[in-house]
Amino acid sequence: MKNILIAATATMVLFLLMGCSSSKITSSWTAGNTTAKKFNKIMVVALIKESNRTIREKMEQHMIQDLKDLGQNAVSAYEEYGPKAFSNMDETAVLEKLKNSNVDAVITIVLLDKEKERQYVPGKMIYTPYASRYNRFWGYYTTIYDRIYTPGYYETSNRYFWESNFYDLSTKELLYSSQTQSFDPASSEILAHEYGKKVVDNMIKKNVLTNQPGGIK
Numbered sequence: 184m185k186n187i188l189i190a191a192t193a194t195m196v197l198f199l200l201m202g203c204s205s206s207k208i209t210s211s212w213t214a215g216n217t218t219a220k221k222f223n224k225i226m227v228v229a230l231i232k233e234s235n236r237t238i239r240e241k242m243e244q245h246m247i248q249d250l251k252d253l254g255q256n257a258v259s260a261y262e263e264y265g266p267k268a269f270s271n272m273d274e275t276a277v278l279e280k281l282k283n284s285n286v287d288a289v290i291t292i293v294l295l296d297k298e299k300e301r302q303y304v305p306g307k308m309i310y311t312p313y314a315s316r317y318n319r320f321w322g323y324y325t326t327i328y329d330r331i332y333t334p335g336y337y338e339t340s341n342r343y344f345w346e347s348n349f350y351d352l353s354t355k356e357l358l359y360s361s362q363t364q365s366f367d368p369a370s371s372e373i374l375a376h377e378y379g380k381k382v383v384d385n386m387i388k389k390n391v392l393t394n395q396p397g398g399i400k
Contacts, residue, residue, distance in 0.1 A: 205369070205373065205377060206363055206364065206366075207381070208361050208362070208385055209363060210361065210362045211389060213390070213391060214356065217390060219387075219392055219393045221254065221255060221392075223285055223286075224256045224287060224288070225287075225289070226259075226281065226286045226290075227243045227292065228290070229242045230291060230292065230293045230294070233266055235294070236266070238294075238374070238375070240261060241372060241375035242375045245376050246292065246378070249379040249380055252396060253387070253392055253396065254395030254396060255393075264280075278352065287351070288350065289349070289350045291348045292345065293346045293347070294344070295345065295346050295362075297341060299341060299342075300340045301337055301340075302337070302340070303335060303336075341366075343366075343368075344362070344363075345364070358391055363381065365377070365378065
């Protein structure tokens with residue numbers, strides 16, 4: 184029975200951990216005349232400093248896969264054009280470049296800000312339920328003496344502030360915009376996975392993209 188309870192508890196904890204997310208959409212906007220459709224090719228453009236190249240690549244790759252899971256055709260600006268894709272180009276030249284690549288929509292991923300938060304975690308005494316040994320001084324003394332006291336400490340967390348805009352290049356109009364916060368993600372891989380999934384799911388909910396799974400691999 185004890186082993187069954189332990190296994191059940193472990194399973195419950197696992198499900199809780201899987202359900203937790205470090206990212207959440209704080210606000211989103213959709214153009215009033217937006218109708219969900221399938222685009223010819225969506226380019227994902229992450230505007231992140233070259234010093235954070237790994238994060239940029241992962242953010243683009245995960246969102247691309249999330250879009251492909253909907254049946255949308257999506258490509259990475261970094262992989263297509265390199266780190267300085269549109270440097271020293273005006274709007275006309277950029278739009279022509281995208282048109283020549285058959286791109287008819289662009290979604291941006293912008294890291295607006297990154298903050299470090301330092302907070303104090305107070306120490307605590309870990310107690311156990313009342314036991315019969317507490318009735319005697321020495322039993323009580325040795326029990327408390329052996330308790331683990333965790334001293335207070337400071338911990339530093341990272342908070343990321345993101346924005347994504349979705350543009351229809353055929354009309355040059357902004358169709359969708361969202362702002363997202365990510366709090367202390369465990370890794371850049373998890374950060375990218377959560378972000379792409381939340382934004383793409385929100386775009387479906389807001390009737391910006393069609394959902395036709397299995398269309399693109």
